[in-house]
Amino acid sequence: MLSSSLKWTRSQLFLRSRMSQQRRGVNSWNGFIKAKLREENEDRERGDRIKLTQFIAENKDELLEAYSCLTFAQKRAYNAEVLQARTEKSHVARANPKAKRHDINATFTTMDREVSPGLWMALCARTGTEGFYVGVRGNIEDLSEPKIFFTPKAEKFVKEVLHVEPRHLGLKLEAFVVTGLDENTIIMRQRPLNKLISDCRTIIQEELESIALEKNIKKAVKMNYVNYERNIVEHCSVALVGWPLPGPVCNPSKAGGRVEVQKLLDALQREPHHRESCHWVVLTDEELVQRMTENRARHSRGEEVYVAQKRRKVTGPVHKSNATIDTDTEDSSDDTSTSDE
Helix, strand or coil, X not given: CXXXXXXXXXXXXXXHHHHHCCXXXXXXXXXXXXXXXXXXXXXXXXXXXXXXXXXXXXXXXXXXXXXXXXXXHHHHHHHHHXXXXXXXXXXXXXXXXXXXXXXXXXXHHHHHHHCCHHHHHHHHHHHCCCCEEEECCCCCCCCCCCEEEECHHHHHHHHHCCCCCHHHHHHHHHHHHHHCCCHHXXXXXXXXXXXXXXXXXXXXXXXXXXXXXXXXXCCXXXXXXXXXXXXXXXXXXXXXXXXXXXCCCCCHHHCCCHHHHHHHHHHHHCCXXXXXXXXXXXXXXXXXXXXXXXXXXXXXXXXXXXXXXXXXXXXXXXXXXXXXXCCCHHHHHHHHHHHHC
């Protein structure tokens, strides 16, 4: 009884060291035997399956002969199967999450000690590599916190391109892994429709400004969706090609629902050489003349190509100085009183 108690106590005291100790090397014979045993038991019920020792005793000669005929590549394939099985198998007791947390913390502490951030930086400076690692718990029963490391450029990428703080990236990954939410659900929740519309407008405006600079247009050009053909195409001699939605170019807020706006955003984010890309191009003189002719023809057929600007309504009394008083003052006051009514 005493020896049993000592054995149990020793196993509890050195639980972490046992979990982190080195595994034995892979033996191709063992992998071969296990594979053959699986084939033998494939069609058998659980209670009728042959044990490993019995299988070897009854088929030893045949197994040895078959193993001797294996090539080096076939033996390595059996080794790979054993390694894959080890990777997929969980060796940590689920009933002891604190021990698992201590094991994870010890492992990352060893990694940080052996490959410290200083060494990561030295490796980056010596080889020019950049990157990061993020490790999070696998289920809600685990107690370990996220483990992260970022090189300077990797951290800048996460902040400026993904718009996420490095620490928050670890938390988001942990939430995704632990809760098991569908990735599309998370993306839809993080990207509301108004944000998608804003992204479309921003890309259209920024690309318009960029192509205006290429044409040496010094005056600031602001996108006009209402009078796009007159104020943008005909005036600046540029056009937005590859519009992926039915109808002419319009404000992304009027493009439709989430599906349509997402389709537009995808087209705007593609490279110009992509066949489904939506991007700005400079029109030649011949293309501009043809576009203007088509616009006037469409407008004469009743299409609203050129939209008349609405006159600003005056909602209060207009005070004009003596220097700007003209003969229409009395009429303007009459119009104002009428609109007030």
